[in-house]
Amino acid sequence: MTSAASTPRIRASELVGETWFNIGDKDLSLKDLRGKIVILDFWAFCCVNCLHVLDELRPLEAKYSDVLVTVGVHSPKFDYEAETSAVAAAIERYDIAHPVINDPELITWQAYTARAWPTLVVVDPEGYVVAHLTGEGHVSGLYSLVEQLIEEHDAKGTLHRGEGPYVAPEPVARDLKFPAKAIALGARGSRNGSFLVADTGHHRLVEVADDLETVLQTIGGNGTGEPIDADTAVADPDKISVRGHADGGREIALFNEPHGLALLPDEVAETVGYDVLVADAVNHRLRAVNLSTGEVNTVAGNGVQRLIDSERIQEESNDDTETVDLAPFDAGALETSLSTPWDVQYSSAEGLAIIAMAGTHQLFSYNPMTKELAVYAGTALEGLTDGPADEAWFAQSSGLSIDANGVLWVADAETSAVRYVIPASQTVSKKPEVGTVVGTGLFDFGFRDGDPEEARLQHPLGVTNLPDGSVLIADTYNHAIRRWAPETINPDGTTKPAEVTTVARDLQEPSDILVETDVDGNAVSIVVVETNAHQLVRIAVPEKFLHVDEGAMQVQRPPTKLVAGDVPINISFAAPKGQKLDDRWGDPTQLTISSTPENLLLEGEGRETGLNRQLKLNPEVSEGVLHVTARAAACDGEPGQPIPDSAACHLYQQDWGIPVTIHTDGDEGAHTALDLDLRGIH
Template structure:
């Protein structure tokens, strides 16, 4: 079995964009980097897969610091992501310690023919492209490639060792740093009315008083268990920025960008010995804390990002009735099972389980604190917006959860700029959870527009919460607003008031979570907003009348690929890393899944089949759309020409593309008559 040929070796294009970060008061060119091995990381700060790559690259950058320079090329998906201040905040939030170029017009993106977030391009010390990689999980191959380049260019005298161009920014001390989520602690807090905050940028939990400012206690992150003074933090910023994984008391526990929090019912907490579940995002773990003792434990996740087992993928490919593509096995114990960037968690009394927003796999998981059982709750691991039974639905980087009085789970589905809901299994007609959508249309549609839900637009929401009247508040993060979806109701005169989306508050700085405060009668009197980029919690009165906003609906302005109508072959390039070979013990170890929006864009070629080539037939009556492509290949440790030993470690390489396309009659206006993509391009 052979794959399509790899991309030819070419001279690297110049780095063109709007603003440079992390290099001091200057710009950077490829000429300045001559003699270094360069990794160009095309990323967007909304993209969870891009955040995975940032963490994958950290040890690589540390090992090869004298010969390797990583350059982040920020290539925005959403309108807000193009803003210079937003990129600067993201660089600080994610502790990016390499140069970053903001490329809002996607000039460098197009020069390097990037088609997906993330994309990595490796440039050798002489300025030639030697690898073009899409997706995540490529670091093991990069180690071997960099070793080869060091050996080659050391011998040629073209490798220059020494410090790179990175200039660290001045540290800033804060009580909170990019807080992600918060919960009200009620009677279990240190003081009445206190809140527990995921102090994400400081990798710890912080309990604050009802005034939203006074720090009552900290758990993890600083090694002391006490609030660190501003003066001490300024003198030694690392005191409050220790990332890692460690269980134990508040003095020694460590987190890595914790996000969502869930307060368990008191009877459940008494049984399991802890009060709060924590979505410890970058550790890929579900953690727990006993509020009285400060003791932190790990209840699910082994710290390894969730991958898919290649043998079971092959079995699934041969099955006629399997829909769910995430077939990574669950270990007997939850703490031995891999998770992927859990972003929020809520306890569902209707399901008697905690529901976890597993942003990294575009799914919802469930965890029973009593039985310690972990399971997939909803989502196939395919990214998109598709409603229906939970085991067939598509989600897209779900990042915020809330449960209403009826037990319905509400979901901020950030990459589709949508608000989804899940009817619990105990209340659905089928006896299984059912997924629906009230706002949002797909991966590439967003904006800032109130009105009928089908016309309303959000921009990368990260949080939701429920009001007592049945409506839903939305932390519309990239619109810097709090929005409200209200269901259809009856007016006092018997007429119908249609469902609508309105705006409650504006001019916030990336709100990521919302809490509702009610009076003794259960009436909402105020909301508490986690204002992430302002590093604070703020209290806002619930207005009697809401603003009305229509700043337009938008689509992702990623440049479309021009294709001719009719027959268009698609070829996926794949080269196994050095020391690995394709795992053909059970047949063809590659797989290609293709669909389109709209569905009639593809006349032939859709579906899931083995192989990395396919003949597509594009409908000449459709002018534009999106091709959805998922490619996979399984490789195991072993040498070419030798059988794979039974003990070999095996790896699954996968990439998902959503490629905007325009359809043209012929190639006269630059349209392509074939589509070439790289699953893995090391050569």
């Protein structure tokens, strides 16, 4: 399971791409970084796990700023992500304070044999690769690795201290900065017709009037507890508010990239003492806001990012169950870890707030009355699988809506899909049931209207329901508002099939939608949160919808050539210095493998302990995708010594979707084994 100690030193490849950011008017090469410890962060801005790594690296970068340089290598998954302007906006949105190169053709990605987002490659001051790490959660090991490299290269005289190449961009003053979600406040607003907006880039909430521009109040401070005057806000926009976590009044409370908002029913709000729930994404917490006082409190989440409970993994690895325990978490809501909650909606049918837990590809539930937190749907495996809630797979669910019948609708971003969850009270099994109306899987996207089975979206982040039973979709990376309409019966008794149409185009990353109705309940307009235009816009609902077919696409990554028949898969894992594998309950590693199409794998699918397995690939299938999830649990401790009960434990996990082509043995470039690094140290 560990990398071979005799692995030869590998010279780091040059950084090749289209555009550099955050270095001023120049380019950057690895030669320019000689003498520094370099972390290459292969990321895509659609990827929530990549966003986790950005936040994990911030304190590491700050501590070792004189010897360490992080270089982001943006390696797009979706077509839109390759655009220079989109990458520039993402760098601003996520406060990335290190150099970034856009690699739209995946040239540098291929040179470093990256196969998954995120991937970290560590290069020493002499320009040699010393570590290749896949997935998130590696930062504790990076601290010890950086210390080792500092000690080694200080002694050799090859470490150069001093400022790195980062050049900060000029700040821009805006009322809103990358807003993510919004809700209509109704009678609970400061003024009739007002909206509450998650002003994500400013780490605060903003109430705006019906004109969508006039600011009525802000909730979220700047760390001083005092308001910022208008002149200061214009001169230094970053002082408007700061990222952080603090409960208290509107000038005291701090958020960290708040996203989803849910207005509680009057009777629930009166009982619990607050009006709005907030998915505070990067704080990994659920927050509560009293609109009349501006008071903010935390109701769920301990601020520690949740991966997967390692104890539960051990229990699962020792039996044949494929289900996840949906019982409430025993420690209590405030002691339970969340992972990037992206949206939240209150379901009157369930009496629960449902949370899109993007970081673990699940839906959680929170009961404001009892303060109970639970998994509502999803196994935490990434993909598109329908069925009972405890068997369903989601992929970075990012938008939620409840229709008039109590059905939950989900914008499942990474599968470019629209999913739904029928509440338990409406199913025979008395468990929620998951289905899909648009979307086919992790690697299929595009811009196509028509038959929902053939229609394509591109990374949708929002959904909302129209009174006629149709669903509006914030088709974010297509910069469009789309509409799914169910099958209906025409006045003459004929059937009108379900279809997908386009309502509006040429928006800038729409991320959420609200429907405005007249006194008779008819939709008259929609309000769109236009994230990359830093605004809310109102659009009339057209009588006729556009029809678009710009094609279906798949994620374009160079496939791995594998021979047909027996192919072993081997996952390398080396616990960081100061940690050891947690073998107290047996083998602490686990491998889950499936394929698309299903008949690509003749043998080797399923979930078992261990990081090595023999696969048999079908010679009748020419191409497909291998879906691989590897996990390993390690705890603080030294090899050969027992792990103390008080030891901190860590879970390492990565999901790969590996495009493959199948060849006969002897074909040039075809591999007879598949070797992947969960954590490779050279």
